[in-house]
Amino acid sequence: xxxxxxxxxxxxxxxxxxxxxxxxxxxxxxxxxxxxxxxxxxxxxxxxxxxxxxxxxxxxxxxxxxxxxxxxxxxxxxxxxxxxxxxxxxxxxxxxxxxxxxxxxxxxxxxxxxxxxxxxxxxxxxxxxxxxxxxxxxxxxxxxxxxxxxxxxxxxxxxxxxxxxxxxxxxxxxxxxxxxxxxxxxxxxxxxxxxxxx
Numbered sequence: 001x002x003x004x005x006x007x008x009x010x011x012x013x014x015x016x017x018x019x020x021x022x023x024x025x026x027x028x029x030x031x032x033x034x035x036x037x038x039x040x041x042x043x044x045x046x047x048x049x050x051x052x053x054x055x056x057x058x059x060x061x062x063x064x065x066x067x068x069x070x071x072x073x074x075x076x077x078x079x080x081x082x083x084x085x086x087x088x089x090x091x092x093x094x095x096x097x098x099x100x101x102x103x104x105x106x107x108x109x110x111x112x113x114x115x116x117x118x119x120x121x122x123x124x125x126x127x128x129x130x131x132x133x134x135x136x137x138x139x140x141x142x143x144x145x146x147x148x149x150x151x152x153x154x155x156x157x158x159x160x161x162x163x164x165x166x167x168x169x170x171x172x173x174x175x176x177x178x179x180x181x182x183x184x185x186x187x188x189x190x191x192x193x194x195x196x197x198x
Contacts, residue, residue, distance in 0.1 A: 006131050006132060007118050007131070007132050007134075007193075008131070008132075008134075008185055008186075009052055009133075009134050009185070009186035009188055009193075010052065010053065010121075010133065010183040010184060010185055010186065011052035011053070011183050011184075011186045012052075012074075012181045012182060012183055012184075013079065013184075013186055015079075016078060016079060017076045017077060017078060017079060017152055017153075018052060018076075018077060018079050018082050018186060019052070019074050019075065019076050019077075019181065020050035020051060020052050020074075020075050020077060020082075020136070021050070021051045021052070021053070021054055021057035021072065021073065021074055021075070021157075022048065022049070022050060022051070022057070022072075022073050022075060023057060023060065023061035023064060023066075023069035023070070023071065023072045023073070024042075024068070024069065024070075024071050024073065025068045025069070025070060025071065026070055026071050027041055028040075028041050028042050028071070029070075029071025029072075029073055029156065029158075030071055030156065032073060032154050033071070033073060033154050033155060033156035035154075036151075036153055036154050037147070037151060037154065038146075038147045038151065038154075039147075042147070044143050044144060044147060045143075046139075046143075047115075047137050047138065047139040047143070048137070048138050048139075048143055048146065049135055049136065049137045049138075050075065050077075050135075050136050050138065050146075051133070051134075051135050051136075052133070052134060052136075052183070052186070053121060053122075053133040053134075053183065054157075054180060054181045054183065055121065055122040055123065055124070055126070055180070056119060056121060056122055056133045056135070057072065058072075058122070058126060058161060058164075058165070059122040059126040061161075063161050063162065063164075063165040064158045064161045064162065070158070071156060071158055072156070072157050072158045072160075072161045073154050073155065073156060073157065074154070074155045074157045074181075075151055075153070075154050076151070076152050076153040076154070076155075077146065077150040077151055077152065078149075078150045078152060080150075081145060081146065081149060081150030082136075082150070083188070083192060084142075084145070085113075085114040085136055085138060085142050085145075085146075086114070086116070086136070086188070086192050086193065086196065087192060088112060088113055088114050088142070089112055089114035089115055089116045089136065089196060090105070090108045090109050090111075090112035090114070090115050090116070090195075090196075091105070091115065091116055091117075091195075091196055092109075092115040092116060092117045092137065093117075113138065113139055113140045113141045113142035113143075114136060114137060114138050114139070114142045115136075115137040115139075116134060116135070116136055116137075116196045117134075117135040117137070118132035118133070118134060118135075119132060119133060119135055120132055120133075121133040124164075124168050124173050124176050124177060124180075125168065160179065163179060164176045164179050164180065167179070
């Protein structure tokens with residue numbers, strides 16, 4: 001297996017879009033998938049976390065079995081929007097050497113409409129791997145842009161999550177791996193992640 005960068009973005013992406021994952025209760029997730037947009041019960045006034053890693057999403061939502069996370073969505077957003085969020089993001093925790101001081105980081109965090117967290121990537125058994133995956137939290141202006149401008153499609157991938165999980169439980173990891181979304185390194189320039197390396 002090829003060496004993975006310690007902190008990198010791996011995702012399903014095209015020339016214009018990147019796929020991120022979220023999990024919601026059915027009353028939010030099912031209408032979003034049906035209508036291809038977030039509306040109704042979806043809250044714009046709270047932080048929403050998007051994850052380019054399918055397996056990290058599975059770890060977070062327990063393969064769609066955790067309460068309030070039973071509907072797993074694949075959300076296709078514009079690369080332009082995703083990169084705007086990265087440019088305007090701040091690390092979610094203070095890192096000596098990246099931030100001049102704690103107070104400076106706190107000011108940046110209050111101002112930033114997006115925040116980044118690097119969490120251990122997961123394998124099919126949801127065990128942590130040695131490299132990390134990006135989680136991107138959106139608030140304020142970023143949430144509005146996500147819902148109104150960046151989102152180009154929403155799919156319910158809960159059946160896929162359940163199918164892969166059943167194969168994993170049955171010990172057929174090869175078949176499970178064959179069904180995973182084909183994530184590959186996202187071509188992001190160093191200048192876009194330099195302030196987010198943590």
